[in-house]
Amino acid sequence: MEGRIRKRIRIGSRDSRLAVTQSQIVIEAIRKAHPELELELVTMKTTGDKILDKSLDKVGGKGLFVKELDIALREGRIDLSVHSLKDMPMEIPEDLPLIGYSKREDPRDVLILKDGFHMEEECGIIGSSSKRRVLQLKKLYPNLQFETIRGNVQTRIKKMEEQNYNGIVLALAGIKRLGLESIVTRVLSTEEMIPAAGQGILAIQGRRGLDYSFLDTFLNKESEIISTCERAFVTALDGGCSSPIAAYAQIKGNEISLQGLYCEEDSEDIRIGSIHGEVEKAAKLGETLARQLRSGR
Structure with missing residues (x-):
């Protein structure tokens, strides 16, 4: 067989x-x-x-x-x-x-908030298990607090409703695949929140x-190239769960652009950079941007 x-x-x-x-x-x-x-x-x-x-x-x-x-x-x-x-x-x-x-699928992240909670105006608790998301949201909403939340989409939504969370952050791709777009409060642009490598x-x-x-x-061949670029970036940074890392690649014609985020473990010093080049060099571009961010350039 x-x-x-x-x-x-x-x-x-x-x-x-x-x-x-x-x-x-x-x-x-x-x-x-x-x-x-x-x-x-x-x-x-x-x-x-x-x-x-x-x-x-x-x-x-x-x-x-x-x-x-x-x-x-x-x-x-x-x-x-x-x-x-x-x-x-x-x-x-x-x-x-x-x-x-x-x-x-759509690679962006979304905020889902309890009815009546306005995160621009109020202090509150947002649930997220992702350091990548927390660090980027802190820059957007310094008044908020963040606590770890784990579980599948439905579990997290239930925890938000029943526990002391004012909102949660999830990937839009999963929300769309489950047909839950109606509960989304705000979609975060990829400039506001660089996605995880491979998201969507x-x-x-x-x-x-x-x-x-x-x-x-x-x-899908385009996804293969994008994935190669984004995962090369993460791999070059020894990316696991301990260091916040984000990578988002896009293809236009024969060129690929990569936006990356890196933060050393137990630090909140976010380093963000970008690079572009020929799609044939997708992996090399990811590795190059990783070296640049790690060295602080």
């Missing part, structure tokens, strides 16, 4: 509503291009979904969101897995390569040696 298109494809996913919705996007694309294939969705709860009382950098980083799916891929219980690229570790196992990427892009991970040609009509 290795190396050939199978008649039955098992797609692995985290069991949150958003993860399942994103996996269904991939399933529908495969079904449209290859109606002859039998498709099965296999969901599972990852370690990252179970540990909600600690920040990711204290319990093992983003790898906790893929651990169980990686094991299932290796054991042949699934044939591919679907992830939000921003949640993927920078180091990808050689035997479980990233097959490709979806077209990018779905990554498909597979097992080395299998034939994934049935994905050809779904995979």
Whole structure:
């Protein structure tokens, strides 16, 4: 079966509503291009979904969101897995390569506030598990306080409604995929809030040696180039969960531009820079901007 298109494809996913919705996007694309294939969705709860009382950098980083799916891929219980690229570790196992990427959904972040709360005028508490988001929001709203909040989209919304949070920050891509745009209070521009690397892009991970040609009509070349640039920037900065890092690349014609943010661990000294060049040099551009920001240039 290795190396050939199978008649039955098992797609692995985290069991949150958003993860399942994103996996269904991939399933529908495969079904449209290859109606002859039998498709099965296999969901599972990852370690990252179970540990909600600690920040990711204290319990093992983003790898906790893929651990169980990686094991299932290796054991042949699934044939591919679907992830939000921003949640993927920078180091990808050689035997479980990233097959490709979806077209990018809106990469911006959004604020969701309790009814009647005006963050420009009042002090309040905003929930976010992302140092990247917190540091950038502090510049926009110095009057606010920030506390850690973990969980999937619905869990965070429920915590905001029931606990001592005046608002939360989430990725617009997930909100749109769940059809929840009506609860968004404010969309933050990419200049106000540089997104996480890969935000809005779905990554498909597979097992080395299998034939994934049935994905050809779904995979997006522009997203591949953008992802290469953004992830090269993060990798060059040894990016994990401990240091706030943001990266946002855009392609126009044969040129790619990258905006990056870096802040050393336990510091609030944000360094922001940009670079542009030919798309063929996407990875090199990411690495170059990382060096510039790290050296303070």
